[in-house]
Amino acid sequence: MRESSVVSIRDVASRAGVSMGTVSNVLNQPDLVSSATRARVLAAIDELGFVPNHAARQLRRGRSRTLGLVVLDVANPFFTDLAKGVEDTIGTAGMALIFCNSDGDQTREDAYLDLLKEQRVQGVLITPVDDASARLLRLRDRGIHVVLLDRRSRNADLCSVSVDDRLGGELAVRHLLEAGHRRIAFVGGPGRLEQVRDRHAGAVQAMTEAGLDETSLPWLDTPALTVAAGRDAAARLLGAPRENRATAVFCANDLLALGVLQGLTQQRIRVPEDIALVGYDDIDFAAAAAVPLTSVRQPRQRLGQTAAALLLGEVNEPAEHRHQQVVFEPELVVRESSRRPTAQPAG
Amino acid sequence: MRESSVVSIRDVASRAGVSMGTVSNVLNQPDLVSSATRARVLAAIDELGFVPNHAARQLRRGRSRTLGLVVLDVANPFFTDLAKGVEDTIGTAGMALIFCNSDGDQTREDAYLDLLKEQRVQGVLITPVDDASARLLRLRDRGIHVVLLDRRSRNADLCSVSVDDRLGGELAVRHLLEAGHRRIAFVGGPGRLEQVRDRHAGAVQAMTEAGLDETSLPWLDTPALTVAAGRDAAARLLGAPRENRATAVFCANDLLALGVLQGLTQQRIRVPEDIALVGYDDIDFAAAAAVPLTSVRQPRQRLGQTAAALLLGEVNEPAEHRHQQVVFEPELVVRESSRRPTAQPAG
DNA sequence: GGGCATCCTTGACACGATTCAGTTCTCAGG
DNA sequence: CCTGAGAACTGAATCGTGTCAAGGATGCCC
Incomplete structure (x- = not known):
């Protein structure tokens, strides 16, 4: 009984002895159809x-029941946790999700946005590679709703859900300062990522408050926020003459921090005794690391859920929708990697 | 100049002063159109x-340029690495990918397969929750090509790309046996996952070869292959009276192993001195764990690439396609978590 | 039995792109 | 000047579904 691949509403109609319109009604507005007919049609559909x-x-409706999600890196647990939050909320609303991975690459991001445009998705959740607000507003002009994810919108016209990355940077560095560190390396990049810039800005702020200037906070730039980039950064860190070397490192995310940790350990540098380490995101693996990682926690799943809920609201009732910028507060989680600091003369 | 959202080929045609057919040709068969006309049309498209x-x-073509990927758990780095391999191969072939996460849940898997059917995707790469071959063959009857991922097909009719999980289990347990362990706990589940059963079967095989029976390999069942489930399993492991306690643990994947490691450490059990630990997958975080994890490595990205290539072949030239079951070999990576074993009297 | 309201069902058109048979145009060759 | 071939373009039919005005059936009431 293997049905050919071309079963259309017309075949169902003729089998059930009704018109195509009725079949369509069974699918979309069952209340309009008598229960007897409905049963017959459903049976035919099944058979x-x-x-x-x-x-x-x-094509007929003019819109799909589909949303898009574009993240910076699928291999980063922060984003997969976030995606789970999105998926849960979207799924229960009966919508489908197209999950895209820009990998921090502008070209890929563009390609995926084109794909989503062609698919005529109703809305997009995106963590853009750089400040893409112009492009995103153009998406909106096409009737595709947009919500920024893990990125604060400067534009009051755009919903966004983010975490206060400046504050996160402040918390991290203030913690290291309190532990006596006076020379702290910032590891992160590429600089086009707003998250990286904001976390750095917060770090600078904390230094300034402590009466230190930016020369005490050297920035080690990385090409990506990955474990491999972190290992590489550790090597560069150790390349500096010992007397100039930072006594603590603040990484723009946990993957980098894990990489730095590996790199340091390999060179027999002890964490935290020789160099203290703070990461960002508090992914599950941070607590399970060789040296449990101090990190700045973000409400990952909630971030995704909130963003998805905002997008659904905007999609379903555009008229009543008021754009809003939700900002969550990060929280410092102190663990082994920054405890028992090296005592060092200030300045 | 914000264009309304309804720009169709008709608008382009009238703006460029040509027929709709010509616009279509510019898009799909540019060679059929004179270069002057082509330029005019492209300009209109742009404007x-x-x-x-x-x-x-x-709708017109009858098929889409889209493939589907269904994995067991987005939060598992094994699957995101695999997805990256798939994405690379698919992307360079100019196809789009719909990425789905069944989360090990049959219902969600079904829902996503329905979605993919409705989307009329050309093919699906899937790691099924259980033995879904009947359902998958039905997909194929609809003209949707299917390739199994990280799962060997028993059906010669279905392409599959997998790693020899039995062998992996053997390698892991044989290693522990050589280190002197005689009572080894297997942590894994749910049993409906073929990966879990095969790894267990390999473990049993190794035990048998060593003249031990299955009572020396207690199976601690888990509801999922996650860090949380691993922590829970550790608690149960320690619940057993000390004299019955296993001296080594083999986990069905690294997430479980990391969870077990956390659970043991919390109870001041030392790894590997008190209990040795072996994981599976060799995800990046395994090497960076509190105690670097011995694990069974699988060629993750290559798995994804190979599967995607097979699917593309099947999609593009169904006539010439011969189904094949590719099986890669796993490799044991020994690290700290299983070194310096507890010396124990045999038996 | 006629009038009327209610409830179901029908059938034709529309959505936007592709396809293909057919038309127009150009130009070389006789 | 005519013919034929080939290139370039046109226009209408088509894919499978949703929508909606209109039609048919049924039951109720006077």
């Missing part, structure tokens, strides 16, 4: 193995 | 900000 053609449906 | 409607195109 023929009919599956509605999404393309035709979408 | 109007026209983006082809994927739904209409697909």
Whole structure:
């Protein structure tokens, strides 16, 4: 009984002895159809193995029941946790999700945005590679709603859900300062990522408050926020003459911090005795690291859920929707990697 | 100049002073159009900000340029690495990918497969929750090509790309046996996952070869392959009377192993001195763990690339395609977590 | 039995792109 | 000047579904 791949609403209609319109009603407005007819149609659908053609449906309706999610890095647990939050909220609302990974690459981001445009998705959740607000507003002009994810919108016209990255940077560095460190390396990049710039700005702020200037906070730039980039940064860190060397490192995310930790350990530098280490995101692996990692925690799943809820609201009732910029507060989680600091003369 | 959201091929045609057919040709068979006309049409497309409607195109063509990928757990780095391999291969072939996360849940898997059917994707890469071959063959009857991922097909009719999980289990346990362990706990589940059963079977095999029976390999069942489930398993492990306690633990994946490691450490059990630990997958975080984890390495990215290449072949030239079951070999990576074993009397 | 309201069902058109048979144009060759 | 071939373009039919005005059936009431 293997049905051919071309079972359309027409076949169902003729099998059930009704018109195509009635079949369509059974699918979309069952209340309009008598229960007897409905049962007959459903039986026919079952027997023929009919599956509605999404393309035709979408073409007719003019819109799809699909949303897009574009993240910076699928391999970063921060984003997969965030994606889970999104998926849960979207799924229960009966919408489908197209999950895209820009990998921090502008070209790929553009390609995926084009794909989403062609698919006529109703909305997009995105952590853009750089300040893409112009491009995103253009998406909106096409009727595609946009919510920024893990990125604060400067534009009051755009919903966004983010965590206060400046504050996060402040918390991290203030903690290291209190532990007596006076020379702290910032490891992060690329600089085009707003998260990186904001966390750095917060770090600078904390230094300034402590009466130190930026020369006490050297920035080790990385090409990506990955474990490999962290290992590399550790090597560069150790390349500096010992007397200039920072006694603590603040990393723009946990993957970098884990990489730095590996690099340091390999060179027999002890953490935290020789160099203290603070990461960012508090991914699950941070607590399980060789030296449990002090990190700045963000409400990952909640971030995703909130953003998805905002997007659903905007999609479903655009008229009543008021754009808002939700900002969560980060929280410092202190663990082994920054305890028992090296005592050092100030200045 | 904000274009309304309804720019169709018709608008482009009238702006460029040609027929709709010509615009279509510019998009799909540029060679059929004179270069002057082509330039005019492209200019019109640009000015109007026209983006082809994927739904209409697909409806007419009968097929989409889209593939689906269904994995067991996005939060597991093994699967995101695998996804990266898939994405690279698919992307360079100019196809789009819909990335789905079944989360080990049959219902969600079904929902996503329905979604992919409605989208009329050309093919699906899937790590099924259980033995879904019947359902998958039905997909194929609809003209949707299927390749199994990280799962060997028993059905010669289905392509699959996998790693020899039995062998992996053997390697892991044989290593522990050589180190002198005689009572080894297997932590893994749910049992419906073939990966879990195969790794267990390999473990049993190694025990048998060593003249031990299955009572020396107690199975601690877990509801999922996650860090949290691992922590929980550690608690149960320690609940057993000390004289019955296993001296080594083999986990069905690294997330579990990291969880077990956390649980043991919290109870002041030393790894590997008190209990040795071996994981599976060799995710990046395994090497960076509190105690660097011995693990069974799988060629993750290559797995994804190979599977994607097979699927592309099947999609593009179904006639010439011969189904094949590719099986990679796993490799044991020994690290701290299983070194310097507890010396124990055999038996 | 006629009038009327209610409830179901029908059938034709529309969505936007592709396809292909057919038309127009150009130009070389006789 | 005519013919034929080939290139370039046109226009209408088509894919599978949703929508909606209109039609049919049924039951109720006077």
